[in-house]
Amino acid sequence: MNHQKIIIVGAGMIGLSMALGLRQQGHQVDVIERGSRPEYGQEPELRVSALAHHSRDLLQQLGVWQQLPSQRLGPYTAMDVWDHDSFGRIEFAANEVNADDLGAIVENRVLEQVLWDAALQAGVTIHAGEAVAEHNVTEQQVSIRLVNGQKFYGDYLIAADGNRSTIRERARLPLSFWDYQQTGIVAVINTELPHQGIARQVFLPSGPIAWLPLNNPHQVSLVWSADTELAEQLQALDDKAFMQRLQAASDSCLGQLQLASQRAGFPLRMQYAQRWLQQRLMVIGDAAHSIHPLAGQGANLGFGDVIDLLQVFANQPSHKSLRAWERQRKAAAVTMITAMEAFKHGFGSANPLLKLARGVGFQVANNTKPLKRMLVKAALGE
Ligand SMILES: Cc1cc2nc3c(=O)[nH]c(=O)nc-3n(C[C@H](O)[C@H](O)[C@H](O)COP(=O)(O)OP(=O)(O)OC[C@H]3O[C@@H](n4cnc5c(N)ncnc54)[C@H](O)[C@@H]3O)c2cc1C
Structure with missing residues (x-):
C-alpha cells in the first residue's frame, strides 16, 4: 500500500482520533490547530460527551481508552x-x-489531552497555535498556506475544524441548517x-x-x-x-x-454539509454535521466518520471508495438528524x-x- 501524506485541520477529539488512526496505518500526518494543547484540571470539566460503544471500541483500538484516567x-x-x-x-x-x-x-478535554499526547507519540506532527490562511485542492494534490506563511503539500486534506469550519466555508460546500x-x-x-x-x-x-x-x-x-x-x-x-x-x-x-x-x-444549531467530499478534501465531525445534544450523539456520529474513513485509508483510497464513504456517513447523519427533529417537535x-x-x-x-x-x-x- 502507498502511504499518503495527509493534512488535518482541527485537533478536537475527531481530528485527533483521525490523525492517530491514519498514523498507525503508516501515513504521514500533519495537524493544524489554532489552539494549544488541551489541559484538564483537577475539577470535572464542563463539556462532556456520552460515548457509545462504537466510539469506545475505536478509542480502544487506537490504544487511547486504556490511557484515560x-x-x-x-x-x-x-x-x-x-x-x-x-x-x-x-x-x-x-x-x-x-x-x-x-x-x-x-470529559471532552480529558479525552482531547490524552489523544493529543498519543498522536504526538505516534509521530503525528501537530502545528499548534496556527491558522490556515488558504487552501487549494486539485485532482492531484492539496496544499495549504498558514497565516505565518508556511506552506504544506499533501495527498489529502481533512477538515475537522468544528461546526464553524472555515475550510468548509472556503470550499463553498453548501450547508443545510436550522437554528434550534x-x-x-x-x-x-x-x-x-x-x-x-x-x-x-x-x-x-x-x-x-x-x-x-x-x-x-x-x-x-x-x-x-x-x-x-x-x-x-x-x-x-x-x-x-x-x-x-x-x-x-x-x-x-x-x-x-x-x-x-x-x-x-x-x-x-442543526447543520450538515450537503457535500463532505470535494476532490481530495473531506469534512468530518462537527465540520460536517452538528445536532441537538438531547440524544448525546454528536461526537458519536463524528467517531463513526473516523471509523469508516480509516477503513478507506487502510486500502488504497480512490474517488469511488471516498464517494461511498461520503454516501454512507451522510445517510447516518441524516437519519440521526431526522430522529432528533421528531423528538424535539414531539416533546x-x-x-x-x-x-x-x-x-x-x-x-x-x-x-x-x-x-x-x-x-x-x-x-x-x-
Ligand atoms: C451542550 C452539548 C452537549 C453535548 N453532548 C454530547 C454527548 O453527550 N455525546 C456526544 O456524542 N456529543 C455531544 N455533543 C457534541 C460534541 O461535543 C461534538 O460533536 C464534538 O465535540 C465535536 O468534535 P470535533 O472534533 O468535530 O469538533 P471541535 O471539538 O469543535 O474541534 C474543532 C477543533 O478545530 C479547531 N479549529 C477550528 N477552526 C480552526 C482553524 N481555522 N484552524 C485551525 N484549527 C481550527 C478548534 O480549535 C478545535 O480544536 C454535545 C454538544 C454540546 C454543545
Whole structure:
C-alpha cells in the first residue's frame, strides 16, 4: 500500500482520533490547530460527551481508552427518560441488551489531552497555535498556506475544524441548517442522592434537561437545553435562583441539588454539509454535521466518520471508495438528524393531544420488549 501524506485541520477529539488512526496505518500526518494543547484540571470539566460503544471500541483500538484516567470516566448502565407534563416514562438498562453498560460519560478535554499526547507519540506532527490562511485542492494534490506563511503539500486534506469550519466555508460546500433557537446550559452538579450510574433526562415543553453521571456517585454533568429566551433568563439568574429553577424542574430525581462549577451556554444549531467530499478534501465531525445534544450523539456520529474513513485509508483510497464513504456517513447523519427533529417537535409542544400521545407512546414503548430493545439500540448509536 502507498502511504499518503495527509493534512488535518482541527485537533478536537475527531481530528485527533483521525490523525492517530491514519498514523498507525503508516501515513504521514500533519495537524493544524489554532489552539494549544488541551489541559484538564483537577475539577470535572464542563463539556462532556456520552460515548457509545462504537466510539469506545475505536478509542480502544487506537490504544487511547486504556490511557484515560478511570476516575474521570462515568460509565452508565441505565437511562431514565420521562416527560415532565405527562405520565410517560421510559427506563432501560444495559442488561436488557446483554451489555455491561450503555456507554460512558467522558470529559471532552480529558479525552482531547490524552489523544493529543498519543498522536504526538505516534509521530503525528501537530502545528499548534496556527491558522490556515488558504487552501487549494486539485485532482492531484492539496496544499495549504498558514497565516505565518508556511506552506504544506499533501495527498489529502481533512477538515475537522468544528461546526464553524472555515475550510468548509472556503470550499463553498453548501450547508443545510436550522437554528434550534435553544441554548444548552452546562454545569457540574452535586446531588444528595447517588446517581447509581443512571443517565437521566426530563422533557419540558421548553426543552430537555439531562443529568449525566460522572465518576463521583454524587456528581452529575448538567445539560439544560432551553429555548433561547428562557435560557437568557436562566443565565441572568444568580446561582441560588438558578438552582431553585433546576430543583423545581428535576422532579426531585436526585434529591437536593448543588451547583459545583460555573455555568456555560452553547447555542444549539442543526447543520450538515450537503457535500463532505470535494476532490481530495473531506469534512468530518462537527465540520460536517452538528445536532441537538438531547440524544448525546454528536461526537458519536463524528467517531463513526473516523471509523469508516480509516477503513478507506487502510486500502488504497480512490474517488469511488471516498464517494461511498461520503454516501454512507451522510445517510447516518441524516437519519440521526431526522430522529432528533421528531423528538424535539414531539416533546416541544404543549398541545394537550400531543402530550397525551407522547405519554401513551412512552408507556407503550416501555412495556413492549421489541420496541424497547429498538430504543436501547438507538440510544447505543447502533
Ligand atoms: C451542550 C452539548 C452537549 C453535548 N453532548 C454530547 C454527548 O453527550 N455525546 C456526544 O456524542 N456529543 C455531544 N455533543 C457534541 C460534541 O461535543 C461534538 O460533536 C464534538 O465535540 C465535536 O468534535 P470535533 O472534533 O468535530 O469538533 P471541535 O471539538 O469543535 O474541534 C474543532 C477543533 O478545530 C479547531 N479549529 C477550528 N477552526 C480552526 C482553524 N481555522 N484552524 C485551525 N484549527 C481550527 C478548534 O480549535 C478545535 O480544536 C454535545 C454538544 C454540546 C454543545
